[in-house]
Amino acid sequence: MKANRIIVLATLIVGGAFVLHAQAEKGETSQIPAGYRDFRLVSVAREAGKLDDIRAVLGNDLAIKTYREGKTTFPDGAIIARLAWALVPSEENDKVFGKHQSFVPGAPKNGLQFMIKDAQRYAATGGWGYTQFDDGKPVDDKALKTCFPCHEGIASRDFVFTHYAP
Numbered sequence: 571m572k573a574n575r576i577i578v579l580a581t582l583i584v585g586g587a588f589v590l591h592a593q594a595e596k597g598e599t600s601q602i603p604a605g606y607r608d609f610r611l612v613s614v615a616r617e618a619g620k621l622d623d624i625r626a627v628l629g630n631d632l633a634i635k636t637y638r639e640g641k642t643t644f645p646d647g648a649i650i651a652r653l654a655w656a657l658v659p660s661e662e663n664d665k666v667f668g669k670h671q672s673f674v675p676g677a678p679k680n681g682l683q684f685m686i687k688d689a690q691r692y693a694a695t696g697g698w699g700y701t702q703f704d705d706g707k708p709v710d711d712k713a714l715k716t717c718f719p720c721h722e723g724i725a726s727r728d729f730v731f732t733h734y735a736p
């Protein structure tokens with residue numbers, strides 16, 4: 571009986587530790603990196619087709635430093651953000667141009683994406699952790715499984731497609 575009780579107790583402790591560990595793991599990638607909106611501009615892009623958006627790629631200090639030094643391998647701690655919006659006509663701007671020509675970002679679209687460098691932690695996905703937030707909420711793991719297989723296409727530049735725009 572006593573041995574049984576010890577086993578039950580041990581199971582609870584180990585089980586509890588697993589849950590806490592899993593929560594801690596999730597915590598790191600289930601949160602939007604602090605201050606990302608103050609990251610600096612790497613470049614912009616326009617995606618047509620199904621994505622149909624206008625996007626900006628931003629980098630934290632480490633990422634920007636790496637880009638500016640012309641290096642193609644990012645150090646641990648580098649974070650690259652990808653913001654995207656619907657591209658909508660601006661009547662306000664068109665008025666002063668006197669014709670329809672101005673398009674500006676509208677509502678956020680296609681999620682807020684991040685690549686977070688930690689070579690050891692994310693060794694299985696080229697050293698980058700991939701996250702996406704739709705309306706501020708993290709997307710499920712299944713959606714994140716698509717990230718690395720496509721970014722693998724640019725393995726020669728540390729899995730980062732975007733070039734630094736001068």
Ligand code: HEC
Pocket residue numbers: 615617625627650651652683684685700701702713714716717718720721729730731732733
């Ligand atoms: C089908 C291919 C494909 C998939 C899937 C994909 N990406 Fe990308 N990603 C790109 C391309 C191409 C760019 C550069 C142009 C652009 O932003 O549209 C890019 C840009 C990025 C950037 C900016 C840094 C860079 O590499 O240029 C981040 C951050 C990013 N993606 C994160 C993600 C995340 C997170 C996922 C999964 C939820 C994901 N991507 C899925 C192709 C892909």
